[in-house]
Amino acid sequence: MLPYLGRRLFQVIPTLLGVTVVVFLLIRVSGDPTQLLLPETATPEDRDLFRRQHGLDRPIAVQYAHFVGNLFRGDLGRSLVDERSALDAVLERLPATIELTAAAMLVAVLVGIPAGILAAVRRGSLLDRLAMLGALAGQSMATFWIGILLILLFAVWLRWFPVSGRDGPMHLVLPAVTLSLYMMPLLARMTRSSMLEVWHQDFVRTARAKGLRERTIILRHALKAALIPVVTVLGLQFGGALAGAIVTESVFAWPGVGTFVLDAIYKRDYPVVQAAVLVVATVYILTNLLIDLLYVALDPRIREP
Secondary structure (H helix, E strand, O other), X not given: OHHHHHHHHHHHHHHHHHHHHHHHHHHHHOOOOHHHHOOOOOOHHHHHHHHHHOOOOOOHHHHHHHHHHHHOOOOOOEOOOXXXXXXXXXXXXXXXXXXXXHHHHHHHHHHHHHHHHHHHHOOOOXXXXXXXXXXXXXXXXXXXXXXXXXXXXXXXXXXXXOOOOOOOHHHHHHHHHXXXXXXXXXXXXXXXXXXXXXXXXXXXXXXXXXXXXXXXXHHHHHHHHHHHHHXXXXXXXXXXXXXXXXXXHHHOOXXXXXXXXXXXXXXXXXXXXXXXXXXXXXXXXXXXXXXHHHHHHHOOOOOOO
């Protein structure tokens, strides 16, 4: 296990370097930050001075080499807007995004996996059809539209929950449910498909022949074998939710990384955007590493050479 873990951690480095190349080039193609950050009255000399102060007058290759060199020292640069450390600014907002994503994942797991199990066990029944119809509807609706509907219903009309902000558990409910509806349908469908695949295998028939209760067969035998593809989807969905939370955060004015980065993109704040993408990519990669390690716990037959 330890050699495998070491190899996977070593693979993180080239992956993150690839991410830095993509984000570094794309953010610079987006435009000149001096057009947004300096007033209209700024002279060409003022703009040239700003570029020299922040190293923007150098060739792209030199800028990238300087960025990577600082990256290995833990320095991701300073914001072009307020001169704060870009990494500190992102890490300040990261807990809010992780809180929202984790809450959404919890809701999706608590609803999506049981729905998929019931749909598989009652295959062809009305319950199965309703669960798959709900999953299809959930995947067909845009996140921002769901968020607006939930605000109108539960915040404006019924006044059960606050409209926006982050000031306690009640503020978390609507954003978490909105973001979970992005993941819940896929979890339900994957769980159903995986359960159907193992439901008629020999070990399930053997467990049933031993006289075990149906609940024990489902939860301790069939579900454990069916969870590997579901866990894979969970890891991918967690990363997707981190990146996709920007829409939910915007709708509910949630003070997370998403809204912060969106503002940084508008202002062409290169260091902040680069730091945010690197932090999110690191969390995503480490999450998938954890998922890989969970495979062995779920199925002892899986062993890495």
